Amino acid sequence: METLRRPYAVSRCIYSEDDFAEDHVKIHRQHKTILDHVKEYLICNSKRAKNLGLSLLPVIGWMRIYQLRKWLLGDVVAGVSVGLVSVMQGLAFSLLASLPPSYGLYTAFFPMIVYFFLGTSRHISIGSFPVLSLMVGAVVTRLVPDHGPVANITGLDGLTMEQQRVIVASSVTFLMGLFQLAMGVLQVGFIVMYLSDTLVSGFTTAAAVHILVSQLKFVLGLEVPGFSGPLSIIYTLEKIFVQITKTNICDLVTSLVIMVVVFIVKEVNDRFKAKLLVPIPIEVIMTVIACGVSYGFNFEDNFQVVIVGEMVSGYESPIAPNVEVFRESAVEAFPIAVVGFAVAFSVAKVYSIKHDYTIDGNQELIAFGVSNMFGASFKSFAASTALSRTAIQESSGGKTQIAGLISAMMVMVVTLALGFLLEPLPRSVLGALVIVNLKGMLMQVKETPYLWKRDRPDCVVWVVTCLAAILLGLDLGLVVGLGVELLTVVFRIQFPRCSVLANIAGTDIYKDRKDYQCIYEPEGVKIFRMPSPIFFANIEFFTGKLVEAVGFDPLKVLRKRNKALRKIRKQLREGELLITDRGLEPTAYRKTAESEDESNMEDLDLPIDFKDLPIQVNWNSELPANICVPRVDIHSLVLDFSAVSFLDISALKGLKVIWKDFLRVDVEMYIVSCDAYILENLHNCQFFDNEIKTSMFFQTLHDAMLHVQQNHLKNDVQVKENFMYSILYSMLITVILIMSLQV
């Protein structure tokens, strides 16, 4: 953009925090306390009440702006398209939940009715979501396994396995809804922030693997008991491969044909998206054909194919959830609640940004919570949204949840009247349809090399989440993934790249001294930069790096000096040393034995005290031959705090200790570019005392360096030259500038 160089001139006083505060009065701002926030939150007036009402029933908001003529047609078309898909997916996903297919139709109906009134998203399609169905299925097969004893729960006795499973599934769904409602009421919808894209991608990929494995038994026509708990996927695969020879060829062939056809047509749909008015509803077509063929050739009796079987016609009376199931499944229901909400919210957000309206996370939580609790009472299982259905609803013209309502009506028609038509459908067809839809989720694996190149920690999160979710199960995997994700954040700020800075000659810019050749490092000063917050987990790393950078440990130097002082005192007492004009000088007298006094280790850590000595010892000058202390070749240490975004109480303590240690070996320490908020915090925590003062804090690195150089000007000729040079240069530029501006 710009290639012309422009000059730059600054001329002002050197500002320490004290000087700055003197010149520029800070406005005292009253920060709100927690109590104020609570009070504000609890204020009640008519306007707030009205807003609350509107936010609890978003349907009022969008119904008032509903443009009947322009939106209704789109909603109807979208509703019908989605309705067809809903029926298919409802049947297929109920297999994932280990439930009879017809309950999937309930899931596509009841939750939608409630969401219509409570939901803030106008585009998402409420209903079953494969990952959730699978997670519910894991609980169902754990509590009501295919073989073996049912969990010890009162209320399940005397029922068929299917009935037991339905009760378990609806109870888990109720509990999940309860969790969602509670989170909504407590306004903690923000927790989905912690589910980063990477985490969700790894998690859903693992879910796709689980779904694939769970559908294999339908595609191959095998009987495999449901496993649950860690490593269940391995056991399932083992069971499948053990009996692979018993594969039902009819199931396999039907599935393969359907998968290939659907896959190809979907690719065609994708490629000619622009030219096709509506994507070909290939899944519906294939289902109808499969139904017909299965009925015509009587697959069930001729080839022992497992079919959908008797559909529950109509609706059943509501049931109360089983509280004992709550207790057994609480640990699993919570991740289900979080995942269900997170998926729906992220999909809803995409469309709300696209269509420019706002959605409210906490209201969405309430909406999903109530939807699921309502649905669970009518035996439907966990509902969220599926990306595929939502995409269809939006792309076929859906503008509001009227479309969702119409799709629910479609499902109702099938449930009430047309269900029997689906009875001859082989379950393998449903399995094949589920599998062929996993492509997108499985293809997320392709992200990993990209992530590895760009951001290693993120890649680690992806891989760990995915592997953990595959091997340990989805709920535990999610917890592990979250833990690793939080750890990577801590890790990134825990081990930052510390550096020693030096001046780019002729400027006020300081850079890592290893990075540039023409860099000027003033003698006797070290500038240390810690580019991250300092807290309990890295305060030792920080002090370690600081000691490494300055080249000595101040505490050790202090101890050596104190030891030397003891020795000097003793030698003076015993006449081995004399005080002359040139300082300390040894005499000829020597005591034979010499033993170190180790009695008082604590004294060595005290500040050096010359009180009882007639002279002050200059530690860097020549000392008597038998006394040696390490040389300290710096007089000042400047810490660049510009990137320190917070200090916790451990960091504060550690910083204070090392600061005092440096002061005691006559090294002055300065902190520059400290955030105003941190400074306030330091005041609050009584960080400052008679040794550590605010005048040791400077506005910029250059302020501190100029202060240091001027304080030690006499010792350092080069600095003076440099400084003069800089001033002359400054004047020259100023003159040029003024001339150029006046031209």
Place this chain on the structure above:
Amino acid sequence: METLRRPYAVSRCIYSEDDFAEDHVKIHRQHKTILDHVKEYLICNSKRAKNLGLSLLPVIGWMRIYQLRKWLLGDVVAGVSVGLVSVMQGLAFSLLASLPPSYGLYTAFFPMIVYFFLGTSRHISIGSFPVLSLMVGAVVTRLVPDHGPVANITGLDGLTMEQQRVIVASSVTFLMGLFQLAMGVLQVGFIVMYLSDTLVSGFTTAAAVHILVSQLKFVLGLEVPGFSGPLSIIYTLEKIFVQITKTNICDLVTSLVIMVVVFIVKEVNDRFKAKLLVPIPIEVIMTVIACGVSYGFNFEDNFQVVIVGEMVSGYESPIAPNVEVFRESAVEAFPIAVVGFAVAFSVAKVYSIKHDYTIDGNQELIAFGVSNMFGASFKSFAASTALSRTAIQESSGGKTQIAGLISAMMVMVVTLALGFLLEPLPRSVLGALVIVNLKGMLMQVKETPYLWKRDRPDCVVWVVTCLAAILLGLDLGLVVGLGVELLTVVFRIQFPRCSVLANIAGTDIYKDRKDYQCIYEPEGVKIFRMPSPIFFANIEFFTGKLVEAVGFDPLKVLRKRNKALRKIRKQLREGELLITDRGLEPTAYRKTAESEDESNMEDLDLPIDFKDLPIQVNWNSELPANICVPRVDIHSLVLDFSAVSFLDISALKGLKVIWKDFLRVDVEMYIVSCDAYILENLHNCQFFDNEIKTSMFFQTLHDAMLHVQQNHLKNDVQVKENFMYSILYSMLITVILIMSLQV
């Protein structure tokens, strides 16, 4: 310190990153890859082999410098003092582990023997630690409860309850040692960093409460079964209060007398520390008296007091750990291993700093791992260190682990020959001694008001850890505490205080505009500061705050402009608008119906395209009456990245999106003070393209502001004045400076 103000002058070019790179060539540094690190780690030569040997057997190192005449006496005295205490504590803490008292003597002997050779700390006293004993006890009572069925473990059948418990305890200890050894070999000793002081303080306070409750039954002489799992402390207390009327008065009186006496003498010891040669060994004295009294009055038969009873005399042959116990207790053994190591390491560190030698965390892990595995083979239980014993060892003159070895010998003597003397000791005495030693741990509660004032999140960590550890049990509490602690770190960087900066007139300093009165905010520019790293959990917070700060959402403005453009095009086509010299002007012609074209929502997000229009629309000037777009009153946006210590991949994506959005509504965005490492990362991630360039990155905020002001100089008279003023001022100061220096 300094009150004299010194002047400050800088004069140089304005540096964007591009300009700076042109002037100052950066040295290309090859960063080590992971492979390089591994290679370096695996290099093997004779020196490394020798060092490895020495570091694996630290005993060689300190034995070579052992000063026999000066150190031996101290070691012997310390060894004898600690030996006496070891015996007492061994007996008392084995009650915590729900084991017969004599096994505590084994714990004070076997682990020490191994640690002597492998440990790097010269001062800590190896042996039982109350918290660990309690944690082992929790596993023991879970697997072998007082009443009810023993866990289904082969190898425990046909043994007495005590034998079963000893096997469980030693197996858990073996597994714990295995975990420690593994962590040491894998060099992951750094994980103790995550156990912050606050966390440890909250955790040990909770442990003290558990210990107190567990000893109540001995003090009161009641029979209470051991509970385990969450809320077990409540159940235990319930059981105790239910049968409080059955209290054994003899036990209670003995305990109270001992507690009062020990407490008072300990206070005296503390107060007259300087005057006393050795602290009064009141615990040993009271034990001896209690033994005598109990034997003399035959407490066991006369008052039904439970006494220590038969001591195992001598040692038993080693046993192999039970692998089934491993499986049952793996989840609990890991926290035991971590806590055991963390406590020992933190105590060892204190003394290593005091006595100026280095300890090696990973070698300590190996030492404790092997010690515990060795000890477990001889039926001792989890060993670590106790602060009290270590303090005695160091203060009574112990210099090396020779003292530890001597104390182990003392314990051996008691085990082999003098054990029978302790048999009449009432268990309530041991309980009373444990309780009276809890004072320090319980007093940590006093920290909380201090923490609340200084650092709220830290206080929350303390309280949550403590409550969770009390209510859920120590292992689960530790996990919960760790989770909360990591969350607070993330939380602190997640919701930082963003601010809009403005210039302190006459300087190059920029501060929060709300904080100062005399602050100059150039027109048309917003400076936004995000004082924390940006990552997946706060990128939305960041963009939200940015949009709030600038006062408009660039995407919405872009859409409105594109919509307006569509309208203008349409109106031009239909003759409702005309292009005149003054821009667009409406004609008299009006079409009646007006409908918005909503067909192509995606198009609205594209950059504004004036291609097919004969003129460019100036969005901030007067537009035709029926067309309105929001005014954008800034032309530049400067982001201060000085405190951004890392950007993850989500942040990168989000930043790029918002940057492009701003560019499309003609707002230039600049980033200043970006860390060199982040800049490198941006290059790696292909962040830059034909819209976002490195020339938009500036060295300092002032560089960017000068660049912006000069680019928009013509539009803004005040800026020019300000700039001239600054230059004149600069010249004046320069002249004064030169004069003052030459004087």
